[in-house]
Amino acid sequence: GENVEQHPSTLSVQEGDSAVIKCTYSDSASNYFPWYKQELGKRPQLIIDIRSNVGEKKDQRIAVTLNKTAKHFSLHITETQPEDSAVYFCAASEGNYQLIWGAGTKLIIKP
Amino acid sequence: DGGITQSPKYLFRKEGQNVTLSCEQNLNHDAMYWYRQDPGQGLRLIYYSQIVNDFQKGDIAEGYSVSREKKESFPLTVTSAQKNPTAFYLCASSAQTGNQPQHFGDGTRLSIL
Numbered sequence: 001g002e003n004v005e006q007h008p009s010t011l012s013v014q015e016g017d018s019a020v021i022k023c024t025y026s027d028s029a030s031n032y033f034p035w036y037k038q039e040l041g042k043r044p045q046l047i048i049d050i051r052s053n054v055g056e057k058k059d060q061r062i063a064v065t066l067n068k069t070a071k072h073f074s075l076h077i078t079e080t081q082p083e084d085s086a087v088y089f090c091a092a093s094e095g096n097y098q099l100i101w102g103a104g105t106k107l108i109i110k111p
Numbered sequence: 112d113g114g115i116t117q118s119p120k121y122l123f124r125k126e127g128q129n130v131t132l133s134c135e136q137n138l139n140h141d142a143m144y145w146y147r148q149d150p151g152q153g154l155r156l157i158y159y160s161q162i163v164n165d166f167q168k169g170d171i172a173e174g175y176s177v178s179r180e181k182k183e184s185f186p187l188t189v190t191s192a193q194k195n196p197t198a199f200y201l202c203a204s205s206a207q208t209g210n211q212p213q214h215f216g217d218g219t220r221l222s223i224l
Contacts (some may be wrong), residue, residue, distance in 0.1 A: 003210055044154070093209045
């Protein structure tokens with residue numbers, strides 16, 4: 001079955017700098033890759049997603065890139081702000097049944 | 112997400128007791144999911160349902176049970192067989208299973224008395 005690895009587990013960046021979180025997946029048949037943001041004690045919220053027929057997608061300061069050959073996808077956050085501090089989860093679809101989740105990255109924005 | 116309502120927000124279980132967590136959605140989604148999240152950890156799938164009257168075990172189904180009698184409802188029962196139930200429980204739904212975005216409720220925090 002699908003396996004998703006997420007790195008790093010913790011990322012600390014200076015406010016205004018960029019942050020990059022990377023996930024690798026094992027199943028070449030996976031075709032949907034969402035990213036979620038979870039603030040402390042709250043529910044995960046979808047921030048961006050990408051499908052396998054697209055290499056890159058951007059939404060304001062957030063972008064996701066997908067490399068199907070290498071089987072990895074990355075979340076890029078530019079001009080980081082204090083409100084970007086949260087845990088970020090990546091996921092990959094497994095067949096038509098479920099999402100397989102990464103372990104999460106705690107993003108800390110230093111003032 | 113206003114489309115998914117979980118209740119209660121906090122729940123306390125006595126030893127040997129079964130408790131039921133409610134999850135209701137008004138998004139007209141076919142698929143629903145239950146996840147368990149332990150402090151500082153990721154999401155682990157307990158059960159999922161692709162359609163009414165059908166559900167499948169996830170990675171950690173032991174000690175839990177579900178039903179899907181109505182499209183909008185997917186209650187989770189934490190049975191006394193679940194010896195370590197203290198966790199944050201999240202319900203989610205999607206239009207279909209697999210390659211669709213999942214929308215989450217606000218969660219139920221379960222603790223042992």
